[in-house]
Amino acid sequence: MVKNNLGLKYLVKKFGESLQSEVQLTSSKSESNRALLINALSGNKLELSNLSAARDTQTMQRLMQEAGQTWDVLDAGTTMRFCTAFLAVKGSGQTITGTPRMCERPIGLLVDALRKLGAEIEYLGKEGYPPLKINGLQEQKAKRIEIPGNISSQFISALLMIGPSLPEGIQLQLTTEVFSRPYIEMTLGLMKRFGVTADWSGDTITVPHQEYTGGAYAIESDWSGASYWYSIAALGEDTNLLLGGLRGESLQGDQEIVKIMEKMGVQTTYSPSGAHLTSNGRLEKAIDINFKTCPDLAQTVLVTAALKGVTLHMTGLESLRIKETDRIAAMQAELKKLGATLTEDGNTWKMVPGEVPAKIETIDTYDDHRMAMAFAPVSMLQDITIDDPGVVAKSYPAFWEDWKSVGIQIEEVS
Numbered sequence: 001m002v003k004n005n006l007g008l009k010y011l012v013k014k015f016g017e018s019l020q021s022e023v024q025l026t027s028s029k030s031e032s033n034r035a036l037l038i039n040a041l042s043g044n045k046l047e048l049s050n051l052s053a054a055r056d057t058q059t060m061q062r063l064m065q066e067a068g069q070t071w072d073v074l075d076a077g078t079t080m081r082f083c084t085a086f087l088a089v090k091g092s093g094q095t096i097t098g099t100p101r102m103c104e105r106p107i108g109l110l111v112d113a114l115r116k117l118g119a120e121i122e123y124l125g126k127e128g129y130p131p132l133k134i135n136g137l138q139e140q141k142a143k144r145i146e147i148p149g150n151i152s153s154q155f156i157s158a159l160l161m162i163g164p165s166l167p168e169g170i171q172l173q174l175t176t177e178v179f180s181r182p183y184i185e186m187t188l189g190l191m192k193r194f195g196v197t198a199d200w201s202g203d204t205i206t207v208p209h210q211e212y213t214g215g216a217y218a219i220e221s222d223w224s225g226a227s228y229w230y231s232i233a234a235l236g237e238d239t240n241l242l243l244g245g246l247r248g249e250s251l252q253g254d255q256e257i258v259k260i261m262e263k264m265g266v267q268t269t270y271s272p273s274g275a276h277l278t279s280n281g282r283l284e285k286a287i288d289i290n291f292k293t294c295p296d297l298a299q300t301v302l303v304t305a306a307l308k309g310v311t312l313h314m315t316g317l318e319s320l321r322i323k324e325t326d327r328i329a330a331m332q333a334e335l336k337k338l339g340a341t342l343t344e345d346g347n348t349w350k351m352v353p354g355e356v357p358a359k360i361e362t363i364d365t366y367d368d369h370r371m372a373m374a375f376a377p378v379s380m381l382q383d384i385t386i387d388d389p390g391v392v393a394k395s396y397p398a399f400w401e402d403w404k405s406v407g408i409q410i411e412e413v414s
């Protein structure tokens with residue numbers, strides 16, 4: 001089990017002032033975990049700096065260093081999918097497992113693809129889910145692999161990163177529309193940074209056999225983590241906030257938060273130090289958003305909109321059901337506490353804000369870091385209690401410390 005501080009709650013006190021401050025943001029776990037996999041596949045040729053302190057990244061780093069018989073990824077999706085692909089080329093009978101929730105998150109499409117390439121993979125529990133026992137491929141049996149792109153882009157990223165190490169390379173044919181596409185582009189972008197070329201034409205991505213080159217790379221700050229600060233800025237008045245370490249040209253699709261929040265009052269400009277957030281006074285009362293390219297922003301945007309009286313018409317939320325928790329169900333329950341309703345009609349969702357109660361009930365977090373971080377900005381309007389605040393460690397361990405550093409008061413309650 002992942003040990004969060006069970007039983008602990010944080011009372012985040014209302015912060016009624018205008019926020020004039022700066023924060024050095026945590027770095028991206030998505031970039032970090034890709035860089036760590038590429039480093040391992042390259043024979044440790046990379047010089048990485050600013051690796052994320054996220055538990056998901058620390059776990060990835062520890063597993064790669066220990067190289068033991070049992071790889072426990074805890075609740076880290078990327079770590080599970082990337083290490084499974086790594087073991088499919090380098091493994092010799094290792095077991096890979098994770099938390100009970102991780103063993104409910106699908107991996108069948110990745111396993112099918114790796115088996116076709118020639119790896120021997122056995123399901124130790126339920127077919128299609130971790131835990132797995134993996135023997136690395138002795139001989140490559142296929143090069144062209146068909147894979148749906150609408151379940152998790154992490155399967156595709158994992159296959160692409162091992163592609164150059166395969167004797168014949170890999171050719172992926174994406175058989176459905178692609179969700180979370182920017183994460184695949186991030187993968188290809190980092191591979192290119194380390195000397196590997198790939199071609200994405202139509203629905204086919206081709207990676208020839210080649211060697212990763214070495215080189216130095218500083219991981220960028222985390223745009224998903226930045227989204228909670230955008231929420232604070234949207235809910236506060238007269239904000240002036242510098243988020244250190246973010247770049248205007250990012251590999252991360254969650255930079256989309258800039259465009260979304262422009263419609264809810266936050267303007268972004270860049271300097272060499274990072275992203276500067278100021279208030280722009282705008283508020284659109286109904287917004288259409290497709291979260292297909294940025295699913296991790298959904299919770300932040302839903303909470304911000306619910307509190308600003310903005311109706312959201314949404315598509316692209318399908319993958320939320322198979323993340324750290326069923327995020328649709330969790331959001332339906334918790335948004336109710338803010339007086340809002342989230343309804344589903346086929347492949348579309350609608351969030352209608354309501355009257356925000358004068359005292360909001362404790363927010364439950366469902367072992368999901370993004371539940372805690374998305375609801376914390378309620379404190380711009382009133383006191384809010386967040387259950388199991390330690391969940392943030394998965395991606396942003398310094399989250400609460402960073403909040404305190406700008407003057408937000410937090411008290412432990414039980």
Ligand SMILES: O=C(O)C1=C[C@@H](OP(=O)(O)O)[C@@H](O)[C@H](O)C1
Binds near residue numbers: 031157
């Ligand atoms: O590749 C990545 O780093 C990620 C891809 C996304 O997952 P899916 O591709 O499963 O949507 C995202 O939700 C996750 O937090 C990180």
Ligand SMILES: C=C(OP(=O)(O)O)C(=O)O
Binds near residue numbers: 075076078079324
């Ligand atoms: C879904 C997430 O992570 P993962 O899939 O890597 O567990 C996330 O960080 O929101």
